[in-house]
Each structure stands twice: as structure tokens, then as C-alpha cells.
Amino acid sequence: MPFDANLFKDININKSAVERRAATLSGRRSVKKQWQAAWLLKALSCIDLTTLAGDDTKSNVHRLCAKAMSPVRHDLLKAMEMDNANITVAAVCVYHNLIADAVEALGDSNIPIAAVSTGFPAGNIPLKEKIKQIELSVAAGASEIDIVISRNLVLESNWNALYDEVAACRKACGEAHMKTILATGEIPTYSKVAKASWVSMMAGSDFIKTSTGKESVNATIPISLVMIRAIREYHELTGYKVGFKPAGGISKAKQALNWLILIKEELGNEWLNPELFRFGASSLLGDIERQLEHYVTGRYSAAFRHPMA
Structure with a gap:
């Protein structure tokens, strides 16, 4: 939609109320017992299984993709009568130079490949270079692009320029889904987080995302609540999810x-699916599998029994 500062310029978030609600x-x-197991399987299906380390290699990515296609041991799924449910993670997320390796490893599994782009994680490169990175990642086989905004535009309240940047990235993504990372750990107030969320949605973001995972403070429930409320209000205004x-x-x-409970309470069951909700995570899957083994066997196992990339 066209840029309209009147839709968000008067936002003023009550920090203490947000944190009280989150607490x-x-x-x-x-949730306990079989209900907890069901919720954990839902969480698993919403994971963007991620490796964004400096020492990533082809073998790391192949291992990650193998786990993405078969995230829970077959014996555990069989015990829960879920062995024919075709459970996989939502996507695999890698750096641009490893997209080809992910394409090779995933084959015809239909698991999407997400690539971090636009000078991830700092985003401090010229816009034309951001656009080029997006185009190269899409051409290499990424069907989802995680972009990072220029945080200085938020800090300076330069909302029109932020809109233009995100809209240009949206155009470069073409058919690929675009997730816009706000890097909320580097945004000083909840009000600015809400305004940045609005601008990013107005400019065409398919998702808004809290963090790169490289900031000193990453995803938190209070920040998530602020962003989710912005999503809800945007949907009420435009009808777009x-x-x-x-x-x-x-x-x-x-x-x-x-x-998951926060999403259910604030946005409803419609958002409880990989098309509208994702976790960006690398080690979460291992703990979920460990909890599922406890549900099946009644015993906690060592973490090394649940291999992760």
C-alpha cells in the first residue's frame, strides 16, 4: 500500500503495560501430556532450521537438510501414531553461498530455502548492493529472502526512506517471500518497533521478523507482543495477513x-501455521525432540542422542 505516515505517527506504546501482559x-x-506433544509437533513444523555460522560448510548444510526432512526419530513418531504425517520443518535458512548446497541436499522434498540477504546482519551496505544480493539469491534457488533494514532510518525516524528501501527489496524478491528483519535489539523504544513494523508491512513484507540472532538482545515476548499487535491492527485495516x-x-x-500461545491469543488459530508463523532457530529442534522422547518413554535422554547441525 502507499506510504501513509498518518496511520502510525501517533503510536505511543505503554512499555509497562506490554511487559506486564508478557509476564x-x-x-x-x-499444556501437559498429549496436548503438549501436539503443540511441540506444531512448533517443529514452524521452524526455519538455520545455520548462519562463519564456519559453515557443505557438509554442515547437508546434515542440516537431512534433519529438516526428518526432524524427529521415526520410532518416536510411530509411538505417537504420527509416522505417516509427513512432518518436516518449515524451511532451511542459510547464507547465499550455501544455497546451491541446500538445493542439492533437499532435492524434491519441497522444503523451501530461505537466504539471509541485504548485508546480513548489519545491513550497512548501499541499497543497490542489497538489491543485487536479493536477485542473486533468488536466481540461486532461494524461495524466501530474509532482509535486514537499515537501523539508522528507524533511529532517525526517517520512515519514508525506510518504506522506499523495503519496497525496493520487495520488488527485487519477485515471487519469493520476503521476511523483513527489524533487529529490535538495536531499536531503543517499543514505539519505534511498532512504527518500523507498520512501515515494513506497508512496503510489502510477507513477514516481519524480530532479530538477526546476532544482536545482544534478540527475540523477547514483550517485543513480539508489540509486533504482533501491529500485525493485528494492519490486518483489521487492510484485510492482509x-x-x-x-x-x-x-x-x-x-x-x-x-x-505459540501468544500467537493463538493475539492473532488466532489462522496464524498457527508455517505460512504465517515461523521460529528462526538452530538448537530448538533438538530440545523439542528430547521433550517428545520424554513424552513417549517417560525418561529424559542426553542431548547428544538428538543430533543437530
Whole structure:
């Protein structure tokens, strides 16, 4: 939609109210036994299984993709009568230079490949270079592009320029889905997070995402609540559903349940699917599988029994 600052210029987030709402989440909601197992399988299906390390290699990516296609041991799925459910993660997320390796490893599995782009993680490169990176990643086989915004535009409240940047990236993505990373750990106020969310959605983002995973503070429930409320209001205004992706620091199954419950309560069941909700995570899958083994056997196993890339 066209840029319209009047839609968000008066946003002023009540920080204490947001944090009070977030603090009540885990205390008021709890799922156990077979219901917990079901929620964890749902969380697993919403993971963007990620490797974004400096020492990534072809073998790392092949291992990651093997786990993406078969994320839970067959004996555990069989015990839960889910062995024919074709459960996989939502996508595999890698750097641009490893897209070809992911394409090779995933074959005809239909698992999407997401590539981080636009000077990830800092995003401090010229816009024309950001556009070129996106085009190269799409050409290499990425069907989802995770872009990072220029944080200085948010810090300076230069919303028109932020809109133009995100819209240009959206155009370069073509048919590929675009997830816009706000890097909220580097945005000083909840109000600016909300405004950046609005601008990114107006410019055509398919998803808005909390973090690169490289900031000192990554995904948190309060920040997520602010972004989710912006998504809800944008949907009420336009009828268009924008997805949400928390990323960075989400490594435990219990954390994943909190985010799923938050999505259910704030956006509804329509958002509880990989088309509209993702976790950006690398170690979360291992803990989910460990919890599922406990559900099946009644015993906690060592982490090394659940290999992850």
C-alpha cells in the first residue's frame, strides 16, 4: 500500500503495560501430556532450521537438510501414531553461498530455502548492493529472502526512506517471500518497533521478523507482543495477513510453547501455521525432540542422542 505516515505517527506504546501482559503469559497458560506433544509437533513444523555460522560448510548444510526432512526419530513418531504425517520443518535458512548446497541436499522434498540477504546482519551496505544480493539469491534457488533494514532510518525516524528501501527489496524478491528483519535489539523504544513494523508491512513484507540472532538482545515476548499487535491492527485495516517470525535465543521447547500461545491469543488459530508463523532457530529442534522422547518413554535422554547441525 502507499506510504501513509498518518496511520502510525501517533503510536505511543505503554512499555509497562506490554511487559506486564508478557509476564503473565507463562503463568496463566500450561499444556501437559498429549496436548503438549501436539503443540511441540506444531512448533517443529514452524521452524526455519538455520545455520548462519562463519564456519559453515557443505557438509554442515547437508546434515542440516537431512534433519529438516526428518526432524524427529521415526520410532518416536510411530509411538505417537504420527509416522505417516509427513512432518518436516518449515524451511532451511542459510547464507547465499550455501544455497546451491541446500538445493542439492533437499532435492524434491519441497522444503523451501530461505537466504539471509541485504548485508546480513548489519545491513550497512548501499541499497543497490542489497538489491543485487536479493536477485542473486533468488536466481540461486532461494524461495524466501530474509532482509535486514537499515537501523539508522528507524533511529532517525526517517520512515519514508525506510518504506522506499523495503519496497525496493520487495520488488527485487519477485515471487519469493520476503521476511523483513527489524533487529529490535538495536531499536531503543517499543514505539519505534511498532512504527518500523507498520512501515515494513506497508512496503510489502510477507513477514516481519524480530532479530538477526546476532544482536545482544534478540527475540523477547514483550517485543513480539508489540509486533504482533501491529500485525493485528494492519490486518483489521487492510484485510492482509502478514506473518511473524521471532528469531534468536529461542532454544527451549518451553519457550516455543509461550510463543505459540501468544500467537493463538493475539492473532488466532489462522496464524498457527508455517505460512504465517515461523521460529528462526538452530538448537530448538533438538530440545523439542528430547521433550517428545520424554513424552513417549517417560525418561529424559542426553542431548547428544538428538543430533543437530
